[in-house]
Amino acid sequence: MSDQVTCSAIVSFAQRLEEASSKFYEELAGKYAEGRETFLVFARECIKNKVLVTRTYQETISDALEACFIQMDLSNYPSEIALNEGQSYQVALEAAIKLEENAGRFYSDAAEQSKSLLATIPRAFKRAAERRNGRRARLKTILDKSK
Amino acid sequence: MDVVNPANCKAIAKVPISTRDEINAAVEAAKEAFPGWRRTPPLARARCLLRLRELMEERFEELSRIQTMEHGKTIDESRGETRRGIENVEVAAGIPSLMMGYNLEDIAAGIDEYLIRQPLGVFGIIGPYNFPFMVPLWFAPYAVATGNCIVLKPSSEDPISQVKIVELAEEAGIPPGVWNLVNGGRTVVSGMLDHPGIKGVCFVGSTAVGRDVVYKRCGETGKSVISQTGAKNFLLVMPDAKFERTIAACMTSFYGNTGQRCLSGANLIIVGEGLKEHESNAFYRKVADGFVAAASKIRVGYGLDESIQMGPLRDESKKKSVIGFIEKGIEEGATLKLDGRDVKLVGDWPHKCFLNPSAFEDVTPDMTIGKEEIFGPVASIMRAGSLDEAIQMIHSNPYGNAASIFTSNGKWAREFQYRTQCGNIGINIGIAAPMAFFPFSGMKDSFFGTLHGQGQEAVRFFTESKVVIQRWF
Numbered sequence: 001m002s003d004q005v006t007c008s009a010i011v012s013f014a015q016r017l018e019e020a021s022s023k024f025y026e027e028l029a030g031k032y033a034e035g036r037e038t039f040l041v042f043a044r045e046c047i048k049n050k051v052l053v054t055r056t057y058q059e060t061i062s063d064a065l066e067a068c069f070i071q072m073d074l075s076n077y078p079s080e081i082a083l084n085e086g087q088s089y090q091v092a093l094e095a096a097i098k099l100e101e102n103a104g105r106f107y108s109d110a111a112e113q114s115k116s117l118l119a120t121i122p123r124a125f126k127r128a129a130e131r132r133n134g135r136r137a138r139l140k141t142i143l144d145k146s147k
Numbered sequence: 148m149d150v151v152n153p154a155n156c157k158a159i160a161k162v163p164i165s166t167r168d169e170i171n172a173a174v175e176a177a178k179e180a181f182p183g184w185r186r187t188p189p190l191a192r193a194r195c196l197l198r199l200r201e202l203m204e205e206r207f208e209e210l211s212r213i214q215t216m217e218h219g220k221t222i223d224e225s226r227g228e229t230r231r232g233i234e235n236v237e238v239a240a241g242i243p244s245l246m247m248g249y250n251l252e253d254i255a256a257g258i259d260e261y262l263i264r265q266p267l268g269v270f271g272i273i274g275p276y277n278f279p280f281m282v283p284l285w286f287a288p289y290a291v292a293t294g295n296c297i298v299l300k301p302s303s304e305d306p307i308s309q310v311k312i313v314e315l316a317e318e319a320g321i322p323p324g325v326w327n328l329v330n331g332g333r334t335v336v337s338g339m340l341d342h343p344g345i346k347g348v349c350f351v352g353s354t355a356v357g358r359d360v361v362y363k364r365c366g367e368t369g370k371s372v373i374s375q376t377g378a379k380n381f382l383l384v385m386p387d388a389k390f391e392r393t394i395a396a397c398m399t400s401f402y403g404n405t406g407q408r409c410l411s412g413a414n415l416i417i418v419g420e421g422l423k424e425h426e427s428n429a430f431y432r433k434v435a436d437g438f439v440a441a442a443s444k445i446r447v448g449y450g451l452d453e454s455i456q457m458g459p460l461r462d463e464s465k466k467k468s469v470i471g472f473i474e475k476g477i478e479e480g481a482t483l484k485l486d487g488r489d490v491k492l493v494g495d496w497p498h499k500c501f502l503n504p505s506a507f508e509d510v511t512p513d514m515t516i517g518k519e520e521i522f523g524p525v526a527s528i529m530r531a532g533s534l535d536e537a538i539q540m541i542h543s544n545p546y547g548n549a550a551s552i553f554t555s556n557g558k559w560a561r562e563f564q565y566r567t568q569c570g571n572i573g574i575n576i577g578i579a580a581p582m583a584f585f586p587f588s589g590m591k592d593s594f595f596g597t598l599h600g601q602g603q604e605a606v607r608f609f610t611e612s613k614v615v616i617q618r619w620f
Contacts, residue, residue, distance in 0.1 A: 005454065008222055008453045057226075058204075059230070061226045061230050062580075
């Protein structure tokens with residue numbers, strides 16, 4: 001069952017999601033030399049996503065647009081992924097793929113739910129979803145190659 | 148005087164009450180700064196405003212949090228207010244274009260004529276408590292951009308965000324004396340209205356003060372005036388309205404800012420145009436029940452919690468006033484379907500200033516709750532058999548600030564827009580708030596004056612037109 005949440009709750013969740021993801025990829029970059037470059041790029045992209053969503057929200061929120069209540073249950077999108085010591089590269093990649101799936105789903109749902117607002121808001125969520133989905137595909141390719 | 152956060156009832160600041168001498172000093176400072184500021188090129192004035200805008204963007208979150216703490220609104224509402232304030236600074240920064248006059252050559256043989264807009268001097272701005280950050284910015288950036296100086300009095304209940312703006316204005320390079328702030332209540336307002344050094348006054352507040360004090364006194368003392376006042380806004384739901392989106396829009400309209408908004412929905416008219424009686428009854432029930440069900444789910448609490456959808460009223464006296472209206476509604480025969488007096492909060496906060504959403508059915512336009520401004524989270528649900536009857540109901544009310552219609556029918560929408568005597572019309576919009584580049588309009592007992600705040604009309608208000616007819620021998 002979906003909850004009615006405020007626009008700011010959605011944006012705050014996106015911010016936390018991107019911060020946690022960025023930290024996660026920095027950790028991966030430190031642990032797995034073979035994927036270091038990719039993980040560092042992903043970590044930087046997370047910050048870009050955070051800026052994109054925050055800026056879009058701050059620039060468009062206005063009482064003329066009727067600060068929206070969105071139907072979403074944020075617990076459906078787990079964003080905290082812990083890595084165990086000594087975990088293999090493949091397991092880490094699988095965890096990253098899971099993270100990207102959750103994040104992509106979150107942004108796609110947020111884009112769908114915010115369609116009635118100014119176009120820039122769903123567009124920002126959609127853009128973030130595209131980035132996340134693209135990364136998931138890239139991680140899958142890396143995982144396949146590593147097997 | 149203490150500034151009290153209405154959610155936790157804690158004092159967060161002390162505001163001084165300016166004396167008559169201090170008001171005089173502020174006006175004198177403004178008068179002194181005026182010649183130099185007026186001669187500052189519009190582009191240079193615009194750059195000051197662009198710097199102010201940047202500073203506001205940098206402090207976006209801080210400014211928003213202040214509003215939630217000083218007023219009680221939710222953080223989303225505060226951020227929206229910050230954005231709307233900044234937009235006025237952005238629009239006013241276009242003053243080199245906005246302030247241009249016009250000309251025509253050869254109005255007679257060898258004679259040209261042109262119009263220039265010139266600033267007048269010192270303006271007074273009196274802000275309300277319900278939008279402490281945004282409303283003064285409907286006027287102040289335009290006054291300053293056009294080369295005038297201002298003396299601004301924010302509401303004594305929540306003046307902190309305006310104090311912050313003055314600090315930022317100074318940091319942005321606006322010279323001393325151009326943007327002045329005084330604090331206080333009625334005495335300070337009287338001092339500003341009577342001061343011969345003030346050329347015009349912008350006021351937003353109640354009709355009683357705006358019409359009977361500000362507008363009247365400005366007429367007596369020869370000041371130009373924008374007086375935007377009370378409201379009783381009607382929202383019409385037609386049978387072909389998109390149900391879910393209409394209900395969602397109604398929630399923010401009726402209960403956003405805890406109903407303390409001059410554009411808030413107050414009366415919901417469910418219109419059975421073109422329906423048979425049993426269809427009309429079924430349609431009424433669907434909308435009324437949907438409205439009440441959605442209102443009952445609104446999460447009430449401290450606005451800094453991002454899950455909260457409605458905050459407290461600004462203070463205890465306002466809560467008492469709203470309760471008085473609810474009691475009057477019951478006494479006059481309306482049916483209270485949702486009783487917000489039974490306070491249920493998210494979080495452990497004192498109940499002192501909180502109410503939950505209320506909704507009445509069986510309200511008629513002549514009942515107290517149907518005709519007077521409640522300024523709180525109370526909805527009055529009414530019925531009309533036709534669009535014509537609904538428009539008559541709107542016109543029977545003395546206010547004319549805003550009205551909205553929810554429909555998929557262009558003919559009904561146009562008819563509504565064409566006939567309704569309200570300054571701000573919404574078509575499938577719950578809060579018909581004009582953007583900064585449009586005037587914030589109003590009619591009947593909701594507005595006193597000629598020109599409105601925001602955009603091009605504000606530029607005209609803060610300037611006088613000088614016409615030059617020129618011939619060279």
